[in-house]
Amino acid sequence: GATPVAAGLLRALEVAKRAVRQGTRRVVLYVFTDGRANVALRDVASADRNARKSLIRNELEQLGAALQRAGVVSTVIDTQNRFTSRGESQSLAAALNGRLVQLPALATDDNIAAALNVSSASSL
Numbered sequence: 001g002a003t004p005v006a007a008g009l010l011r012a013l014e015v016a017k018r019a020v021r022q023g024t025r026r027v028v029l030y031v032f033t034d035g036r037a038n039v040a041l042r043d044v045a046s047a048d049r050n051a052r053k054s055l056i057r058n059e060l061e062q063l064g065a066a067l068q069r070a071g072v073v074s075t076v077i078d079t080q081n082r083f084t085s086r087g088e089s090q091s092l093a094a095a096l097n098g099r100l101v102q103l104p105a106l107a108t109d110d111n112i113a114a115a116l117n118v119s120s121a122s123s124l
Contacts, residue, residue: 005037005092006056009063016072027072029096034080035088057091064095074098 078089
């Protein structure tokens with residue numbers, strides 16, 4: 001289906017900027033995704049597939065740079081099965097200059113928290 005990753009990152013940027021204006025010292029972004037972004041911020045219905053993919057990649061890179069400038073620390077949690085992944089989440093993590101975490105095959109609150117290196121009671 002449609003995966004508006006860029007729209008989600010844009011919203012995260014808006015929330016982060018507002019949080020910083022209100023005195024938040026550290027903003028952390030967790031992105032749970034298979035990384036397969038296929039919806040651009042602007043309408044490109046007439047663009048061919050390669051042009052659309054290029055536009056989306058550029059949007060993600062620009063948003064990643066903006067999130068970094070805003071001081072956002074990002075972690076991308078790859079929900080894609082490791083064996084079927086095509087590296088999209090890894091590319092997204094690189095665009096965000098963030099960490100990449102692969103979900104365990106049997107995801108539970110505790111092993112997701114362990115993979116993220118956080119306490120499940122405080123974060124999930």
